[in-house]
Amino acid sequence: MPANRRDAGVWHQTKSLLHKNLLIKWRTKQQSLQELILPLVLLGLLILISTLNPHVYYGGFNTVTLESDVYLSFKSLGYTPVNNITNHIMEEVAHSLRVDLEMFSSEKELENASLYEASSFVGVVFLDGMSYQLRFPYNELPLPSDYTESYASCLEDSVNCRAANYWYSGFVRLQSYIDAAIIQMQTKQDVWQAVSGLQVVMMGQPGWVEMQKFSHAVSSIYLVLAFTPFVSFLIANVAAEKERRLKDTMSMMGLYDSAFWLSWGLLYAVLVTAMSIVMSIIATCTALFPNSDVLLIFLLIFLYGISSIFFSFMVTPLFKKPKFASTVGSMLTVVMGCLSLFTVLMKDFPQPLVWALCLLSPSAFSIGIAQVVYLEAHGDGAVFSTLGSGPHPLYVPLFLLMLDSALYLLLALYLDQVLPGEFGMRRSLLYFLKPSYWSRRKKRYMEVSSVCERELNGGPVLSTPVDPARPAEPIESVSPEFRGREAIRISNLRKVYKEKYSTVEALRGLTFDIYEGQITALLGHSGAGKSTLMNILCGICLPTEGSASIYGSSVWDMAEGAELRQLVGICPQFNIMFDVLTVEEHLHIFAAIKGIPAAETASEVSKVMKDLDLEKIMGAQARNLSGGQKRKLCVGIAILGDPKVLFLDEPTAGMDPCSRHQVWTLLKSRRAGRVTVLSTHYMDEADILADRKAVISQGQLKCVGSSLYLKTKCGVGYHLR
Structure with missing residues (x-):
């Protein structure tokens, strides 16, 4: 196993992402204030309505x-x-x-x-x-x-x-x-x-007591509306990270899915808990629920808040645009809450239908609040001794809110796997029924020395089969010192994207090796297939046919295991950053994702900032950086933790000449003992940096070799066409 591999635990990553989410909340104060103030405003309006429309109490009359x-x-x-x-x-x-x-x-x-x-x-x-x-x-x-x-x-x-x-x-x-x-x-x-x-x-x-239908109905809906801001903003935040491919990129660097969901879930669980405490105290100390037990009211509000978190998680995989997703999520919450009005306005509403409605958490919460209003009107209030009293006993929505939370969480995790978005790996609909899913083992990487030793001892070699029907591409042989040091092996790799009425073949049978200790450049025009190849090697998507392995481990294993991805540093074609976080905060967060111990994080971050001359802007927020500075930060995130394998997709695009030379020098200094793969449009960059170049055109491999070899085969002053 490579010596520089680190095993980042789920909790270590969760703490870092939780800190990131707290910083984002603190710096987006308008959104945060809406989440905190709107529920209290709606609660105040409900108290006012209840005061202006009290229930009418009548004495008895004789026979x-x-x-x-x-x-x-x-x-x-x-x-x-x-x-x-x-x-x-x-x-x-x-x-x-x-x-x-x-x-x-x-x-x-x-x-x-x-x-x-x-x-x-x-x-x-x-x-x-x-x-x-x-x-x-x-x-x-x-x-x-x-x-x-x-x-x-x-x-x-x-x-x-x-x-x-x-x-x-x-x-x-x-x-x-x-x-x-x-x-x-x-x-x-x-x-x-x-x-x-x-x-x-x-x-x-x-x-x-004669209950006022208006206030009874309004009470059951208003508190559902109070939690709508939580649902709306949580869906928007999670969907935004998916839309900007931040979640996918963090996953490519070793982020566990559980850490991602935990970071958002814990943050909003704290907000829900605090809001539930405040709302339950206010409700029981005012004219709203004066006879009810504060603990029971807290439990009802808290369980609904938790179910709302998991409901938001469940909704996010269904939509791509954050604004649309948050709007639909809020509307669904209101509509499902309004369904409970049937139980308020209709006498003797069938109990089986009440249980069915309670499978929708807004309806369950609304029915629970309506029951509390009923118990308050009849004198006893919602206390533990009256859990089974009333037309719709309070224990029913309480129990089903817990069931809803578990159900929504399972559906959220399932939908995240089968509807991962544009760049995630899509699993089959019944993936959880396959024995291979439950019997996965941690895959150990093989050192290059182990591969070499196996070949010298006459063991089986991971050869790259050649399709006899296709003409062999011109591939330059490597010097003896690199033989047996094939770190990345690509064999007959194809990737086909199916569209509505057609198919697009992004890669067409690529076969070549990438060696440790060399910088390999992928050359080709936009749409040639360079980024698709990198996505496959990173495990973010899988090939349609063929195979690829990194240090003896298949890309299928990369897609399955976050612990294997921690060997990889990635600088994608797009910028991976959070607008309101600083340069230094970005590096600290990704250091935790890559498993760098807390004791080493500060020194590692300082080293990266010094190497890339980021110290002067370490306190600047990402949204205030220039295009070149953003690319330097992305390169810094990629090299953080000294990864064994480095994938750089047009890393110097938008940089000034001085910054480009600085990045070149840094990559050359880190070449020994590592695998570096970069794609570029700049021929001078490929000539200066790359030991070998792989020319790709329309998904096909045209030539692989050094600059001298390409000039020999293609002529002096060769051009990409």
Whole structure:
């Protein structure tokens, strides 16, 4: 194993990234203040609304006998069908009630007649000798599905109580008389005397509270909105790092995925915890939830906050643009929270549907808050003894919020693997079912000396097979001192990108070796395939066909293991930096990612800044650097920790001549015992730096060798065409 390999632990990387996130939060104060202040503002508005719309408390009333001497609300009584049985029944009823009787041959005729006497006509439809239906005017009786009537009208004047309308409208008396006539006809016994003394008693009612639907619904939604800024900004921050390829580049240098997610998760967990404590104390010390247990309210808010973090992680792989992702995430949160209004506005909402809605954490939290409001209105408040009380027991949303958090976290990790973005390695949809995923072992790199010794002892050689159907590319043989020191071996490498209606072949069967102790330059125009080759060698994407290995380890192993990538230093074609962090802070963060011990970090960072003349701008934020200074910082990040393998994609683009010569000198001084691969458009840079050049055009290898060899094969003053 190479001596300069370091093993960066997950926690070591997490601490560094957490420090980075804290610095970004501190320097983007406008965003941070919105996350902290908006929840408190919404909570204050909710307290104000609850104060202005209090629940109405009523005392009880005693049992009372309803007035029996009342006039019927109808004058005419119609019935259908007409036969001896119905005639006998209805004649008895009409005589007892002293109303006019009308006969109809069909139900339709009866309904038509009721249109002309809408307020004074009642119909009876017999289904058989014992069953019948009563047809009363629409406004005479309360609907069985009407749950909006206030109990207040039944307190003092029972005449205005809609529940008593069954008696005052004549509904109960008519039903009783028809039943008496049927009983008398069936039993031959006189029951009219018993029916004539019928009385109705309004049952007593203990004291109760009438909840205001508006404040009840608003309470359940407002606190969901309070956490929307957390969701929006967390999605935007994570998606921005993915869009700018910062996460992919850090992964190429050895960052564990778990460290990346932990750094954001821990930061927002601290924010959620602090906000939950403040909000629960305010809510229980004001008129909002005065009777509730502060610990239970904290638990409800905290669990929702944690589930919101994992929900944000789950959403980020689905979108590429940060603004669009954060907007959609916020809208989904609000919409899912509003779904819970069905449980507030509808009585006897099915309990299985409540459990189903609670699989959406905003709905679960909203249902939980609505239950707290209900318990507060009925005096006890949300305490541990009332967890199972109420229409939707509070333990249901509490339990399902914990389940939602676990479910969202698993989905976030899964989607991050199968939808990695533009540059990540995409796994198959069922990758977790493959035994190879669970039985991965740490791959050990072989020293070049081990490869050489194996060849000298007659062992198998990692040869590069040649396709006999293709003409051999002109490749210069290396001197004897480099034989057996093939650090990177590329064999028949192909990469095909599939587009909607076509395919693009970026690499077409590349086969050559790259040696330790040499600087190898990749030459070619834009789109020739240089960056694609580097991405494959870094493990950020995999080849369609062929193979490539670094120190005996396949690029497949590079893609699978972060510990193998820590051998590699990378300077991609784009700038890898965080706008609000300084030069020195960048180097410290990437030092931790590469596994440099804390005791050595300061000296290593100072050495890199001195070598690249970055000391004068060490305190400058990245957004204030010039293009050349940004490239120097990217080179500094790449060489940090003295990596065994160095990939530099146009490292000096945008630099002034002095800075370019400075970088050249630095790379030459680090050539011995290492592998350096760079791509460039500058022929003078390739001539000065590179020991060997590989010319690539349209994905094909054209020539490999020294400058003298290329001039011999291509002529003096060769050009890329």
